[in-house]
Amino acid sequence: MMNNFDDLQKLGKDNMDVMMQSFGTVTKGFQAIASEVADYQKKSFEEGSAAVEKFAAAKSLDKAFEVQSDYAKSAYEGFVGEVTKLGEMFSDIAREAYKPYESAFAKVAK
Known part of the structure; x- marks a missing residue:
């Protein structure tokens, strides 16, 4: 009985670790996208002002x-x-956020 509890506890910890890795990747990705959008807006405004x-x-x-x-x-x-x-950046975020789950799914499939 105790062995099952330990296994369940380890599984819960592993799942939380995977989720936190994925969340960290998504957070960093969205920060990069926000920075990219801000840079584009600044550049676009400067080019528009020059055109005027x-x-x-x-x-x-x-x-x-x-x-x-x-x-x-x-x-x-x-x-x-x-x-x-930006489309490529969103695709990269999705791909990177899924990577921790790939290894978790591989462990479950064994």
Whole structure:
């Protein structure tokens, strides 16, 4: 009887360790994503401000359209690149958070 209690206690401790490892990985991942988003927002704001300055300094309507279209193109490309990067970061978080469970499942399957 005592052996079963010890086994149950060890299993509970092992499960808590796995959960805490996974939680730590997710927390670090979301911190990295928050930092990435903040950096992107800062960069995007700076680029937008520079585009407004160029737009205001344009001497002709053609130049203003050129500035606006260049900014729209670079903003779109930057956004698509950032979304792709964030998608990869979320995938990495999921993959890393699952790793501790893989070993736990392997122990149970034996």
